[in-house]
Every structure is written in C-alpha cells, then in structure tokens.
Amino acid sequence: MLPSIGITMGDATGVGPEIIVKALADSDLYNICRPMVIGDAKILERAVKVTGSDVKVNAVKDVDEAIYVHGTIDCLDLDLLSKDIPFGEISPSAGNAAFQFIKKAVDLAKENKIQAICTAPLNKEALAKGGHSYPGHTEILAELTETRDYSMMLSAPNLKVMHLTTHVGLKEAINTITSERTKTIIHLADQTLKRAGYKEPRIAVCGINPHAGENGIFGEGEEEEKLVPAIQKAQLEEINVTGPYPADTLFFRAYRGDFDLVIACYHDQGHIPIKLLGIDEGVNITVGLNYGVIRTSVDHGTAFDIAGKNLADSRSMVAALKSAVELAPK
Numbered sequence: 001m002l003p004s005i006g007i008t009m010g011d012a013t014g015v016g017p018e019i020i021v022k023a024l025a026d027s028d029l030y031n032i033c034r035p036m037v038i039g040d041a042k043i044l045e046r047a048v049k050v051t052g053s054d055v056k057v058n059a060v061k062d063v064d065e066a067i068y069v070h071g072t073i074d075c076l077d078l079d080l081l082s083k084d085i086p087f088g089e090i091s092p093s094a095g096n097a098a099f100q101f102i103k104k105a106v107d108l109a110k111e112n113k114i115q116a117i118c119t120a121p122l123n124k125e126a127l128a129k130g131g132h133s134y135p136g137h138t139e140i141l142a143e144l145t146e147t148r149d150y151s152m153m154l155s156a157p158n159l160k161v162m163h164l165t166t167h168v169g170l171k172e173a174i175n176t177i178t179s180e181r182t183k184t185i186i187h188l189a190d191q192t193l194k195r196a197g198y199k200e201p202r203i204a205v206c207g208i209n210p211h212a213g214e215n216g217i218f219g220e221g222e223e224e225e226k227l228v229p230a231i232q233k234a235q236l237e238e239i240n241v242t243g244p245y246p247a248d249t250l251f252f253r254a255y256r257g258d259f260d261l262v263i264a265c266y267h268d269q270g271h272i273p274i275k276l277l278g279i280d281e282g283v284n285i286t287v288g289l290n291y292g293v294i295r296t297s298v299d300h301g302t303a304f305d306i307a308g309k310n311l312a313d314s315r316s317m318v319a320a321l322k323s324a325v326e327l328a329p330k
Helices: 016-023 027-031 041-051 092-110 124-129 137-144 170-176 179-195 222-236 247-256 267-278 315-327
Strands: 004-008 034-039 056-060 072-077 116-119 151-156 159-163 203-206 241-245 261-264 283-287 295-298
Touching: 004 092, 004 315, 016 041, 016 315, 027 034, 027 315, 034 041, 034 092, 041 056, 041 072, 092 116, 092 124, 092 137, 116 315, 137 283, 137 295, 151 179, 151 267, 159 179, 159 247, 159 267, 179 203, 179 222, 179 241, 179 261, 179 283, 203 247, 222 241, 241 247, 247 261, 247 267, 261 267, 283 315, 295 315
Parallel strands: 004 034, 004 116, 034 072, 056 072, 116 295, 159 261, 203 241, 203 261
Antiparallel strands: 151 159, 151 283, 283 295
C-alpha cells in the first residue's frame, strides 16, 4: 500500500494553502502516496479559487473517509477558521489553528494512520499570539512526541545533509560540538535511512577545519577530539560511517553518489551546498522523533507579501512530499 502523508496546512493567511493546492494538482504524487491535508476545508476551497485550479475539496472528519483520487483534495477538516480571514496578516486564530493542525497530525502518526507529516509554513509571531510560544515546527514536534534527541536534515537533488549545530555563531558551534553529540547524530542518520529502506547507509562526516585539520596542521585538534572518537565507536557498532573529510571536496563526492548523507558541523557548511543545488526544491526534514514520526517541510516561510495573489511557487512543497514518501518507514 502507498504511504499516507498528512499535509498540515500551516498559517491560513500565508501561501501554505495555495502551494498545497498547486502541488496536489500534480497527478504523479498520487502514484507514490496517499496525500491528505490536515487543516480547514473552507480555506483550501478559497485557495482553489485563488489558483484557478479545477480540483475539488473533499472535507472529511475521519481518515477513513478519504478517497485519495487525483482531482480531489482530501481534507481532514478541523473547521477552526473564518472563511474571510484576511491574507498576509498576523492572526492569533490562524496561529492557533496552525498548532492544532500539527497536533492532529502527530496524533495520527502515533496511531500509524499516516506514515509521515509534510508541513506548510507557519508564522512564529501568529503562533505565539495564538497561545503557543515555540521557535518553530521542530520544537513543537519534539514536545508532542516527547523527543529529546532530534536533528534537522536538509535534502536537495542528489544530496542529504544533517547538522551537528545550526543556529549559533561559528565560535559557539565549534565549542558546542562534542564526541557524544557527533555519535548521536551518526546514529540518527543511520536509523533514519535504514527505516526508509537503505540497507547499509553510507554516511560521511565533514571536518571542522580546512582540509579536516590535516593531521593537526590546521586548528587545535578539534577533529581528533570531537569527531574521530564518535566515528570510531560507530564503526565498531557496524555503522557505515567514515571521515572526517575536507568540506571543499566532500559535498561534491556526496553529490556524485559516493555517500548517501553528509554530517555537517555548522549551519553554513551544510546549508550553502544544499541551497546552491536547489533553493526552490530544498526540503527541511526533522529526524529522530519518537513513534517513528518523519516530518518534511518546505524550505521557505509564509510569504505574507504574496499570499492570495497566485504567485507562490509549489516546487518546494512537491519536493517535500516526495521526500516524505522516500523517508517514510518501510
């Protein structure tokens, strides 16, 4: 059976509903998954009008009522919003609704009624004004699944990257990396890819310094202290991980097909090659969540400035859905 993917609608005043409608106009998606929107049917119907699409919205109250047929968008209708909510404005009701869509998706994933979650963007200010103060989707999902160890994975055509650190300064990032953190991320990478059907994932760890330190010539021994012990321990556990490798060649090698995933040490080290390969097709993925929950997301925000104008590009949503299918537990 094809995997069932729950698509949370995100902030109703942004471009989320539009990109969902545009993405699900692609018949190819129905050949690889059973997509179902978790949101508000009225808002999706408004998005259908905005985009000029000829699809229909099938509002359901239970997953079992969905039909999964191209040309009809199944929507698990939580009915939380006014159909007249304005585009492109901060709305507490939209922020609360976006949270409730995620909560419902997690409940369904825990019950194995969906195999992955794909999220449209939310607005952090609206989320907070709606009574839910979180930095973003990842922290919400971690709390709802009672998860402590999780990580971001970025995916672009022919390249997957996980990070040891993300939104911290470079000096803090280096200080934050520990051998234990490296080992945790290696394990998350291996487990995630194995659940997705990779028999023996090939994982490469990127060096911190130029030329991965070149045996102590560059840096202060960070590779030997923070990376090498974790790699060696993981290898003893029969995980196919190698490195650390110089960043200036590793991403090319991974793109060429030598590795299935690269572990980057800090934000820009991993983000730059991903966005260079496909900023319109980049996908943000949360891995390591309990209950086997896989979450993929578009790699952009709510775009309030163009919401309701039929200008939003759905390529990232299509890519996020395809990544959800690829990484859904097999």
